[in-house]
Amino acid sequence: MSKTLIGQDPAELKSLIKRSLFAVPPDQSQSSRIGGIPLSETGRVAHLVPVEQTPAAVLMPIIDRPEGLSLLLTQRTAGLRSHAGQISFPGGRIEAHDSEPKEAALRESEEEIGLLPEYVDVMGYLSPHVVLSGFFVVPVVVIVNNQFKLNIDGAEVESVFEVPLSFFMNSANHQQEQRQLGNTAVPVYYFQYAQHRIWGMTAGIIMHLYERLMLELTKP
Numbered sequence: 041m042s043k044t045l046i047g048q049d050p051a052e053l054k055s056l057i058k059r060s061l062f063a064v065p066p067d068q069s070q071s072s073r074i075g076g077i078p079l080s081e082t083g084r085v086a087h088l089v090p091v092e093q094t095p096a097a098v099l100m101p102i103i104d105r106p107e108g109l110s111l112l113l114t115q116r117t118a119g120l121r122s123h124a125g126q127i128s129f130p131g132g133r134i135e136a137h138d139s140e141p142k143e144a145a146l147r148e149s150e151e152e153i154g155l156l157p158e159y160v161d162v163m164g165y166l167s168p169h170v171v172l173s174g175f176f177v178v179p180v181v182v183i184v185n186n187q188f189k190l191n192i193d194g195a196e197v198e199s200v201f202e203v204p205l206s207f208f209m210n211s212a213n214h215q216q217e218q219r220q221l222g223n224t225a226v227p228v229y230y231f232q233y234a235q236h237r238i239w240g241m242t243a244g245i246i247m248h249l250y251e252r253l254m255l256e257l258t259k260p
Contacts, residue, residue, distance in 0.1 A: 043254075043258050046210055047206075048209075053109060054183060056253055056257060057102070057164075057253065058163050058164065059256050060252040061252065063165075064165070065141045066165055073169045088172055088221055089172065092174070094174055095175075095176050096132060097142070098177055098180065099129055099130050099148070099155075099160075099180050101155065101184045102182065103184045103186055103188075104184065106186070110202040110203060110205055111202065111204075111208065112184070112202050113128070114127070114129070114152065114197045115236075117194065126239075126240065127237070127239075127242055130149040153190050153191070153193070153200055154189065154190045154193075155184070155188060159184055159185040160185075161185075166178075169245060169248075171241055172221070177241065179248075181249065207233060211250075213231055213233075216229055217230060228240070
């Protein structure tokens with residue numbers, strides 16, 4: 041029988057998540073991705089990637105609920121200059137005073153949704169993702185104590201919602217479409233959960249976590 045992430049015990053899944061991640065922040069040489077697809081597989085659009093990239097970090101908050109793990113996502117407000125209305129993870133650019141990506145991700149998450157660091161256990165990092173607008177984004181994966189409270193900054197975030205992690209770990213829910221980047225069609229992932237369409241970098245980060253977990257699960 042093939043191994044699956046569906047129905048994994050939450051404690052075992054948290055251990056699997058920890059083992060599947062980078063313990064230290066990866067750099068640009070470690071499998072940068074566009075839309076969840078490794079750059080090595082999208083060489084035809086490599087010329088579209090900006091030479092100068094602004095470092096940024098996002099927090100991937102996995103909530104430790106009694107009924108199982110869930111993923112917290114935000115919907116950006118419609119009036120923002122970039123990525124308005126999109127589903128995203130909290131985060132932003134890494135500032136000069138940030139000692140490492142997790143510091144930036146935690147700071148931005150507290151500013152955007154009021155998630156305090158005291159409720160967060162940093163598990164590790166995923167490979168960086170390239171955004172064609174000029175950002176090099178490091179995902180920071182964390183487990184969040186379910187006693188957390190939120191204080192949403194309405195100027196940036198319209199709403200916050202949770203999706204069972206099991207939904208994303210079920211390959212039946214993984215969907216792909218072709219997106220046009222310049223003159224090249226590139227396959228990218230997306231998810232449809234209730235009324236929420238989760239695509240772009242957010243879907244790519246989720247798919248990358250799935251791939252890392254499956255790789256760890258199927259080790260001899």
